[in-house]
Amino acid sequence: MPLHLAPKKSYHPYNRENRERVARDEALARAKQAEDDAYLAARDRSDRLAQLRRQRDAKIPSAHAQRRVADAALGRDTIDPTSLPSLHLGADVERAEPPPPQHGAPLLGPSVELHPWYLDPKWQSGHAKSATEAQKASMQRQDEARKQREDPLAQMPQAHRLRRRPPPQATSLTEERRQREAREAERAAALQANRTSAFFRRRARAERAARAPRPSMYVELLQDMICTVLAGESHLFTSREQTSLSALLTMPYDARYLFVRLLQRKRDQWYRLDKLEYHDDVSNLAQAAHDLCTPFAAPLPTASSDDADEAELYRFAMMDAEMDGGLPARLALLTVDELKVLAKQLGRRCKHPTRSELVATLLAKPANATLCLYTDRLGLEMEPSSARLERAMAALLHGGCLRLAPAAARLLDRVALVYHRGPPAFGSLLTAAILQRTRRCHFPSYTVQRTSDLFVDRAHVLSFASACAAAEQMDQYMEEGLDAARACVQLLESCEAAWHDAVQQARAAWPEGVTGAQYARMRFHTGWPLTRVLFKGCEALARLGQLTQEAAVLQRLLAQRYFWRGRRGAWHDRLAVIAVRQGRKKEALQRCLEALGDPDTRWVYVAALQRRVERLEGQCKVPLPARHFYARQLQPVIVSWSGERCPTSVGHARRSTQMRTRWRAPDGGTCTVEELCLARYAEQGFRGFHCEGDLIFFLYVLLMWDVLFAPVPGAFETPYQRAPLDVDTDVFHLARRPAMEEQLARIAQTGGQDIIQSVDARERPLRTYAQGCRWDDFSVDVLQEVAECLGGPGLAALCRFLSDEGGGRPRGFPDLTLWRYSDRHSERSFE
Known part of the structure; x- marks a missing residue:
């Protein structure tokens, strides 16, 4: 279902202010994320420096001490290099600066860098201070794991192993390529299966359209109808009719498309090929018309056939060469502007250039003398005006005219009658199927x-x-x-x-x-x-x-x-x-x-x-x-009101053929008599509609939904029905009497509230196109209020009455339907 959004609401997702607000929020979020990333990177660097400095401060024995320990273990004497006499080559040169200290210079910088100010606990954030010991331990473990994972020294052994690995062979490369292609294919299949966004759907639709042209729904629906009829009821058609239908299905696509589109339009009418706007769907309109006019069988003499339609059934269309009616019929196909151009070319003058006057002027003179210029002489040639008119019309009628063969059109009408079990509900062969296909x-x-x-x-x-x-x-x-x-x-x-x-x-x-x-x-x-x-x-x-x-x-x-x-x-x-x-x-x-x-x-x-x-x-x-004395029915209560009738303007009265009276409304404006009654009853706490029984019939359809659409032989022969085929007939009640009595008993006992709620919740989101359903006019709350005011026995009586009438649109219901929910049992109808 399409999404209907109010364009002027402040919560509209496409409002300009909302779009600017969303852009600002996204920019702030990106800046905050960048700031957090920079903080984490700086913290990692500081932690790594701290780790290196801790390793520096550890007491590592020198090389001389290690040799002394080894000599002691082997029982050898260790010679102290400092006890040996030193060779001083520059004794005569005295150094100005003091000798360097013996303990050596520090390699890791001053000790103050080992404990920077930002590691002081007093500068920690509130989150770090409020963390528990378990949380601190968890954070420390996560930091150490991240450091070890990202330590470049830990990656060096793996790099050395990769360098020492022998070069891959050609077979292994091929296998890797195949595995990689297989993984890519699996990934593509997963994406294809999970295409849910509108972008992917549009792109897939465009790819399919570019890959292979899809047949039109008109052609597919007509083909489905013909195949359905011939599959089970081919005995209703002669062999020549079956051959004609087979020839139609085997014709080129363009010819079939042109035929079915003309079949949806007015019958027994000529159509100009240059005015048919099917160029986007038909590649060659002239060739499609020629294919329709080409005979697919030999014509039969009328005398040898009992059925004239069967004798004429050898082609699907005819061109304008066979047009009856002469020049007037051809002139009827031209527009007024084209008639003016034609009159100007032939030198005809018309004082009042209307269609009738132009046609009468063009057909006025039977012959005329024309001055013709030959190569060797200048002379007059007597040429009939009809011939010159036809030649000028041929220049205007680009491509000629086309009309469906009456016998072929009547054959398809009979196929549609068999398919729909009667005249099509929407007046056309494929209208219901098209509405279903286009959703x-x-x-x-x-x-x-x-x-x-x-x-x-x-x-x-x-x-x-x-x-x-x-x-x-x-x-x-x-x-x-x-x-x-x-x-x-x-x-x-x-x-x-x-x-x-x-x-x-x-x-x-x-x-x-x-x-x-x-x-x-x-x-x-x-x-x-x-x-x-x-x-x-x-x-x-x-x-x-x-x-x-x-x-x-x-x-x-x-x-x-x-x-x-x-x-x-x-x-x-x-x-x-x-x-x-x-x-x-x-x-x-x-x-x-x-x-x-x-x-x-x-x-x-x-x-x-x-x-x-x-x-x-x-x-x-x-x-x-x-005498016979029958039980008296309840007499209607007559309520009389007086109102002020408003005069109607003369101009409005002339424009309207059936003028309705206007009355003074309680707010000072004008209204109809029904609106006046609704306003008067609204002052007494009533709610109501001027619906002429539509509300009651809507209730009936919801309450009797399972009975209306129950499987009954001959009731549902096609998937494009708003109601059973036997609706509005006495067959409706006879064919469903057991199920109907059971449903009426349930309504009388329970009040029907559960039935209304369940059917409405299932069908209202789909806007089901069933008879009597007025989804946009009456909400489920209104329906339940009226049902509660009527009560179970009242609803059952109404449903029985409408079922006896054939289950169709009620006739003779009052104009107004009113109820007062505070009374719970006050539902009224007014005429």
């Missing part, structure tokens, strides 16, 4: 289990892919307005026949219904995404007021129990609403009672159905003994 996202840890028999054959994959595309298109339409609702109805009508065939196929395969294990695999059936298209289309029909057609679709959905059984409660409730609006209240009452008796009706719909039953029984005059 921008750390996905949760779980066991990846590839199931090779989820798709039966190639036809199953093709139908499932088209159904998923229709479901995505329906979701996009539902986010738009009324015109999009009409498009939803058209899409619904186009998918009804395919959905009916999928239901008939499921009934033929499982006439008695599907069990829990098989129902979990129904998510990969074609009928699953088509069912989503149908009940989303019912919402569009409701917007348009087509209640009769909506009721017919809902009845067809309720007639099957193979797909989306968890939505049956909502379908029953909507049919009851339609019956009430059409005046058939008894039918609506009967529909609600059937919904309450349906085993697939989730308890999240039970409360609304029970309230509707009580209202309808009152409206239908049902006798009291025959």
Whole structure:
């Protein structure tokens, strides 16, 4: 993880004052060390002089005395040289100075030097005076050992032995060299193993980069995806498709890199080679484009193949020579500045040089007369303006244009669908893998289990892919307005026949219904995404007021129990609403009672159905003994406040399409209505967030972490998932019911504090990219406070509710989440 440091803190390690302080401290330390070294050297010299002087003062017998002792031992008489007559040759010369003394001159200097002043005990340091006898003895032993170790006289015998040693032979030199090289190799290996500093890592990275170019992660990730799919599910592709994938993997590196980078960009779009900024990764961009456009197989006639994509699958890209759309399509690739240059070259004038005006001006005249200068004459040549325009455009489009072959792109999309078990979560083939490789996202840890028999054959994959595309298109339409609702109805009508065939196929395969294990695999059936298209289309029909057609679709959905059984409660409730609006209240009452008796009706719909039953029984005059009375739930407490609304400036209102009201805050400023409520409750000791249920969902994810990421067949098929593949479906609860009940019982009994603490301590440092995790918004202290205020039973009830909803993002939660920790059991949600 990167180290985030506050740049203006006084303890910042890179602060200028801190750097100067560190430099001063280091200079003082070096000066102190030099002073200590000089003191120790002077002390060694003085001690050595003292030792020599002590040896001088020792009483050593003279040579004459030694001879006298030896003669006495042998029984000989010793002649005293002083008793013999002396020969005086200079008797006539009288010496002026007195004769030298007989005891001889001192060789070691005056005696005062034997006891210098600095050896006086009174000049000793405080540390030396306070030392104990044992410490003094230890210091003396250390000094004597150092003196003996560093005595040059002690090194002389070793030097003499080295001089007398015979010269080394060639074999011994070779052996020494080998041993030295072996030691150096061991040292290098140890350094390589212990490279922990950033400097060594950067240097090693640079050495590897200079030694051998590393393949791009884009190429590696695409290759891993293709190999993973073909290793276990090659039966889902024809032999020609497998040959195409093999040809892609065996192409030159530059061509593969260019293909995968274009595969990550917009489809069915032409790209100018001179505008592609891949020169640092591709040595020859033109050659890579040529390799992609070179056919790797012979094209098949469309009539001889049932699949048009397979017939067109003989190359991976095409050049601009095959561009459809003529000159307008080519002009769309030029920038506005290039269009201006082109108009100037052709002599076209444009009053308003916008893109549309420039394109219209360049395409205005079909032909024009051009004055041409030949070698022998000057004449006019009639040349079509389109030809001159194309020639001028060719000069601007350096290198031409490139587009991926649609058949090749669709083949890789199908490979990605099989690999991800559905449309990729991030909208692109490799986005999740790239985020993981670049360490921008750390996905949760779980066991990846590839199931090779989820798709039966190639036809199953093709139908499932088209159904998923229709479901995505329906979701996009539902986010738009009324015109999009009409498009939803058209899409619904186009998918009804395919959905009916999928239901008939499921009934033929499982006439008695599907069990829990098989129902979990129904998510990969074609009928699953088509069912989503149908009940989303019912919402569009409701917007348009087509209640009769909506009721017919809902009845067809309720007639099957193979797909989306968890939505049956909502379908029953909507049919009851339609019956009430059409005046058939008894039918609506009967529909609600059937919904309450349906085993697939989730308890999240039970409360609304029970309230509707009580209202309808009152409206239908049902006798009291025959009426249903359900346990009353806690009614919400309504709190009313008054505030001062602030006027909004006209300019700000024009800039904003959805203007929010502004209110006077307690501090005198302006705020939103949610901020005003938070401020009012803060005065009462409450803490809170305007998070619309994100805090509660974060708690749910931490508490149910082991259940969410438990190994379930078909739930974790790739290593790049934020959540199980069956999240937001009723399969989620059915596939994990035993583990879920055990975890809920543990939460209700213990309160979940230990679970929150352990999971947060493990995942927060990694910033795990799991669904619902808001690491930067909510601290672990906040989570534990809210959990303690809710209590174990309350947390278990919330977790059960969210699990029944499919374990996904909660819908319909209040805007504000407030709690007062002093009460310990006061957690509230406000709308």
